[in-house]
Amino acid sequence: MTGVTLLDLQSSVQDKSAFNALTDYSRLCEAFLDFVSRTQPTRIVSPTHNNYIFYQYDKKHGYKVTRPLNIDLFIESVDDFRIAFDRFVAFLGDLRKHQETFTERESAKQYIETGTINKVVYTIQQSAGSIGDSFDNPNQSRKRVGQLFETLIKLIIQEVGLECEPRTINIPIPGYPDYEMSYQLDMVFSRNKAIVTAETKFIDITEIVGSVKTTSKDRIDKVFLDKYLLTKLLGRDVPVIAIFLHDVQRAKKGRSIFGVNTTFKSNHFLGYTVALNRLDGVYYVDPRPEMVSNERLREQISDFQTFLVRDLWRLSEG
Numbered sequence: 001m002t003g004v005t006l007l008d009l010q011s012s013v014q015d016k017s018a019f020n021a022l023t024d025y026s027r028l029c030e031a032f033l034d035f036v037s038r039t040q041p042t043r044i045v046s047p048t049h050n051n052y053i054f055y056q057y058d059k060k061h062g063y064k065v066t067r068p069l070n071i072d073l074f075i076e077s078v079d080d081f082r083i084a085f086d087r088f089v090a091f092l093g094d095l096r097k098h099q100e101t102f103t104e105r106e107s108a109k110q111y112i113e114t115g116t117i118n119k120v121v122y123t124i125q126q127s128a129g130s131i132g133d134s135f136d137n138p139n140q141s142r143k144r145v146g147q148l149f150e151t152l153i154k155l156i157i158q159e160v161g162l163e164c165e166p167r168t169i170n171i172p173i174p175g176y177p178d179y180e181m182s183y184q185l186d187m188v189f190s191r192n193k194a195i196v197t198a199e200t201k202f203i204d205i206t207e208i209v210g211s212v213k214t215t216s217k218d219r220i221d222k223v224f225l226d227k228y229l230l231t232k233l234l235g236r237d238v239p240v241i242a243i244f245l246h247d248v249q250r251a252k253k254g255r256s257i258f259g260v261n262t263t264f265k266s267n268h269f270l271g272y273t274v275a276l277n278r279l280d281g282v283y284y285v286d287p288r289p290e291m292v293s294n295e296r297l298r299e300q301i302s303d304f305q306t307f308l309v310r311d312l313w314r315l316s317e318g
Contacts, residue, residue: 003038004031006061009131013144022155025124025148026085032127033078048259054250057134066130068248068260070286073115073122081123087111088120089159096161100313108309117305121156122285125149125245129214150186150212153243156308157189162316164189164210169202171233181233183226186212191316203230203238208280208315214245217263224272227279239315241281243304247288264288266297273300280315283307 004012009032018024042056044065052068075081091111094102102108128148132141150166157164167188170180187210188203203209209230211223220242227240253259273279278300284291285304291297302311 004035006035006039006057006131006134009035010135010141013128013131013141013148016144019148019151022089022152022159025128025152025155026082028131029081029085029124029127030078032131033076033081033123036076037078044258046258046260047256048253052248052260054258055130061134062136064134065250065258066133067126068250069126069130070122070246070248073119073286074126075119075123081120084116084120084123088116091117092156092159095309096159099161100310103309112305112309115305117308118285118303121152121304122245125152125214125285146214149214149245153210153212154187157187157312160308160312162189162191162312171202171230173233181229183230185209189312189316202234205236206316208239208241211240211242213242215247215249215263216242216244216265216269217247217249220265220269221272223279224276228276231277239280241283241307241311241315242279243283243307244285246284246286248286262288262290264290266290266294269300270296281307281311283311 009028012018012028012031019028036055039058041058044054044056046052046054046068049068051070051072053071053074054068055066057064075084091108094108103112125145125148129145132138132145135141154164154166164187167185169183169185171183173179173181188207189210190204190207192204192206209226211219211226213219216223223240223242227238230238230240247262247264248260249263250257251259251261282301283304283306284301287301287303291301
C-alpha cells in the first residue's frame with residue numbers, strides 16, 4: 001500500500017472483508033504513516049496538553065482535523081513502527097507458548113518496561129481513527145472505527161492462544177417465562193477451548209465478558225449495568241471487564257480550537273462502583289493522569305499492557 005492516497009485509505013477502513021489478521025492492521029497503519037510522511041499535513045501541538053498533537057489535512061480534504069494523538073504513545077515513523085510491530089508479534093508468540101510464566105524472564109521484563117505494547121496498539125488504532133476523521137461526514141466512519149478496535153483486541157487475545165469471540169445471548173427473565181433479554185457482548189474469552197463456542201447458550205463459569213470501546217464517554221454506565229444484570233439474571237457472579245482506548249477529545253480553549261479535554265467522569269465511575277458493583281478490570285491504552293495519581297481509581301484502572309501480560313491470565317485461570 002505504498003504511495004496510497006487518503007481516498008485509498010478511506011476505502012481500506014470501510015472494507016468490511018478486511019482486517020482478519022494483525023498484519024492487516026499493520027499494513028493500514030504503515031500506509032497511513034507513510035501518507036503523513038509524504039504529504040506533510042499540518043502538525044499542530046495542543047496548547048493545553050503539549051504531549052497531544054493533531055494533523056490537519058489540506059484544502060483538497062476540507063482541512064479536516066484528526067483526533068488528539070498522544071505522542072508519548074503514537075509512533076510517527078514508519079520504520080520505527082515496523083520494528084515495534086514485529087517485536088510485538090514476537091512477544092505475543094512467546095506469551096502463547098509460555099503463557100504468564102514468560103513475563104518472569106528478564107528479556108520479557110525489559111520489553112514490558114518499554115511500554116511498546118501500548119504504543120503499538122495505540123498507533124494502529126489511532127491511525128485508523130485519523131483516517132476516519134478525514135471523511136466528509138464523521139458518522140460515516142465513527143461506528144466502523146469502533147468495530148476495528150473491537151476486532152483488534154479480539155485478534156490480540158486470540159494471538160496469545162485464548163478463545164475470544166463476540167456473542168449474542170438471550171437470557172430468560174425470572175418470573176416472566178415468555179420474555180427474554182437480548183445481550184450483544186463485544187467479546188467473551190476463556191482458556192477453555194472446548195467450552196467457548198458461538199453456540200454456547202449463555203456464559204460458562206470459565207468465561208469472562210469484555211466490553212471494548214474506544215472511549216468510556218456515554219458508555220461507562222452500561223458496562224457497570226451489564227455486570228449487574230448478567231449477575232442478577234444468571235444467579236451467579238459473572239466476571240466483566242472493560243477495555244478502552246482513551247478518554248480525550250478536542251476542545252476549544254480560549255481562542256484555540258486545539259485544546260484537549262478529558263471525557264472520563266471519575267465521580268460517576270466511583271459512584272457506579274459503590275451503587276452497583278465493582279468491575280473485574282478496567283484497562284486503558286492511553287490512561288488519563290488522574291487514573292494513576294488518584295488512589296481509588298488506581299486500584300481499579302490499569303493500562304492495557306497490564307491486562308495482556310498479567311490480568312488476562314489471572315482472570316482466565318479458572
